[in-house]
Amino acid sequence: xxxxxxxxxxxxxxxxxxxxxAKVFAEIAKARPPxxxxxxxxPRLNLPGELERVAQTRSIIxxxxxxxxxxxxxxxxxxxxxxxxxxGLDWVFELVEEAIILEDDCLPDPTFFRFCExxxxxxxxxxxxxxISGDNFQFGRRYEQDSYYFSKFVHIWGWASWxxxxxxxxxxxxxxxxxxxxxxxxxxxxxxxxxxxxxxxIFENVYRGKINTWDYQWVFANWLEGRNAVMPNKNLVxxxxxxxxxxxxxxxSPLAELPLSSxxxxxxxxxxxxxxxxxDRYFHENFIQIPALHKFLLKFxxxxxxxxxxxx
Numbered sequence: 001x002x003x004x005x006x007x008x009x010x011x012x013x014x015x016x017x018x019x020x021x022a023k024v025f026a027e028i029a030k031a032r033p034p035x036x037x038x039x040x041x042x043p044r045l046n047l048p049g050e051l052e053r054v055a056q057t058r059s060i061i062x063x064x065x066x067x068x069x070x071x072x073x074x075x076x077x078x079x080x081x082x083x084x085x086x087x088g089l090d091w092v093f094e095l096v097e098e099a100i101i102l103e104d105d106c107l108p109d110p111t112f113f114r115f116c117e118x119x120x121x122x123x124x125x126x127x128x129x130x131x132i133s134g135d136n137f138q139f140g141r142r143y144e145q146d147s148y149y150f151s152k153f154v155h156i157w158g159w160a161s162w163x164x165x166x167x168x169x170x171x172x173x174x175x176x177x178x179x180x181x182x183x184x185x186x187x188x189x190x191x192x193x194x195x196x197x198x199x200x201x202i203f204e205n206v207y208r209g210k211i212n213t214w215d216y217q218w219v220f221a222n223w224l225e226g227r228n229a230v231m232p233n234k235n236l237v238x239x240x241x242x243x244x245x246x247x248x249x250x251x252x253s254p255l256a257e258l259p260l261s262s263x264x265x266x267x268x269x270x271x272x273x274x275x276x277x278x279x280d281r282y283f284h285e286n287f288i289q290i291p292a293l294h295k296f297l298l299k300f301x302x303x304x305x306x307x308x309x310x311x312x
Contacts, residue, residue, distance in 0.1 A: 009035035039088030105241025130227030134158035147267035158237030234261035
């Protein structure tokens with residue numbers, strides 16, 4: 001890694017967690033990107049102490065001590081996950097052609113940056129690819145000896161993409177969802193018929209504003225365009241943000257704080273562009289369509305833990 005010089009801009013999405021932000025920033029600092037674009041949401045003024053936590057989190061960016069153009073897009077008011085991340089990424093891709101994107105709880109292995117940059121270069125003009133992920137949720141399962149595989153899923157705990165994929169494709173409002181829903185075309189997007197009901201419920205709830213997030217819209221955009229993602233055969237990013245204080249990753253999960261691995265270079269590339277359906281099936285069956293009872297128990301346990309923490 002000593003001879004690698006990162007040339008790709010890094011987008012860093014932060015909010016109110018200075019502890020995790022400092023850890024992720026330390027890894028970004030080691031990579032020394034030439035440009036750092038920082039997106040931050042505003043504090044919720046009804047929550048005691050959040051104004052101070054947001055200010056403390058933003059101050060970490062002042063520790064940039066390498067040649068780097070630092071640009072910030074900080075909201076004075078709280079926009080929420082859906083509007084803040086989507087508008088922040090709109091801003092990022094207005095400024096740069098491609099970017100590596102990290103949130104404040106996504107801790108990367110040092111090789112993550114080189115992996116993303118090489119993949120951005122190789123697949124820049126291949127519109128079958130929508131993004132590059134740093135995540136591997138296969139728990140040691142490998143289906144080939146290649147360094148990466150192709151997946152229909154969109155894992156965004158450390159990822160990279162291009163302006164050409166984001167602009168004109170991503171739509172936070174899901175305006176095309178009613179057409180896909182009403183014409184029965186979701187099966188054409190999902191491909192695996194037993195997943196249609198699950199994803200139909202997800203997209204419907206996002207469309208109606210019942211799920212305050214931005215990332216399911218990115219899934220929809222890539223599926224609507226018939227695009228796949230590049231997934232490493234080693235896990236290059238660990239989510240360290242599970243637990244109280246997180247926005248969405250509240251419950252216990254086997255995906256929390258996965259061990260990091262390093263990518264080996266030069267990489268071994270796939271011989272053909274074929275989606276790894278075995279890997280997608282494993283991920284869906286084990287980490288998406290969790291049995292309803294298990295979901296209920298996880299949510300109940302979180303509520304109990306939250307109540308106990310308030311009583312201390």
